[in-house]
Amino acid sequence: MVPLNGDMTSFDPARVRAITPTGYNEGSFVFKRNGTYYFMWSENDTRDENYQVAYATGPSPLGPWTKRGVVLQKRLELGIKGTGHHSVVQAPGTDTWHIAYHRFAVPGGDGTNREVTVDRMTLNVDGTIAPIVPTL
Numbered sequence: 001m002v003p004l005n006g007d008m009t010s011f012d013p014a015r016v017r018a019i020t021p022t023g024y025n026e027g028s029f030v031f032k033r034n035g036t037y038y039f040m041w042s043e044n045d046t047r048d049e050n051y052q053v054a055y056a057t058g059p060s061p062l063g064p065w066t067k068r069g070v071v072l073q074k075r076l077e078l079g080i081k082g083t084g085h086h087s088v089v090q091a092p093g094t095d096t097w098h099i100a101y102h103r104f105a106v107p108g109g110d111g112t113n114r115e116v117t118v119d120r121m122t123l124n125v126d127g128t129i130a131p132i133v134p135t136l
Contacts, residue, residue: 001016001017001018001019001061001062001063002015002016002017003015003062017062019039019063019065021039021041021054021056021065021067022067023043023044023054024041024043025041025042025043025044025045025046025051026041026042026046026085027040027041027042027053027084027085027086028040028041029041029086029087029088030061031088031090032061033090033095033097033123033127034127035059036057036058036059036127037057037058037059037060037061038055038056038057038088038129039055039056039057039058039063039065040053040054040055040071040086040088041053041054041055042054042084042085042086043070043084044084045111046082046084046085046102046111046114047082047110047111047112048082048111049074049081049082049104050073050074050082051081051082051083051084051085051103051111052070052072052073052074052083052084053070053071053072053073053083053084053086053099053101053132054067054068054069054070054071055067055068055069055071055129056068057127057128068128068129071129071130071131071132072084072086072099072101072131072132072134073134074103074134075133075134078106078134078135078136079106079107080103080104080106080134080136081103081104081109082102082103082104082109082110082111082114083101083102083103083134084101084102084103085101085102086099086100086101087099087100087101088100088121095123096120097120097121097122097123098118098119098120098121099118099119099120099121099132100116100117100118101116101117101119102114102115102116102117103115103117103134106136117134117135119132119133119134119135120132
């Protein structure tokens with residue numbers, strides 16, 4: 001991570017910081033809600049049924065970050081596997097949030113046969129993200 005200069009395209013290489021949480025693989029995404037920054041990422045490999053989304057919170061886009069844990073993971077009873085590589089959107093003018101992510105296609109998909117899905121994402125009163133329930 002690095003703050004951009006005023007021109008919004010250049011930066012000071014001396015200010016670059018690596019932020020790699022335990023379990024991090026790819027798909028980082030940051031958003032802000034009520035003064036808290038949320039840093040989310042995918043863990044494990046996209047071809048692994050345990051591909052999942054974890055997150056951390058912090059007071060600024062540069063941290064420091066407190067890892068909060070996994071928030072989206074497989075649901076084997078529904079055949080849902082490999083839930084990761086996401087993006088988050090907020091319905092304009094509301095506190096309604098959704099997460100879009102890919103997973104193994106249902107039924108019979110794998111890490112290369114995937115589908116995109118969208119589910120509701122709920123933030124608790126304390127600012128944590130409630131476990132996201134992947135649906136069909």
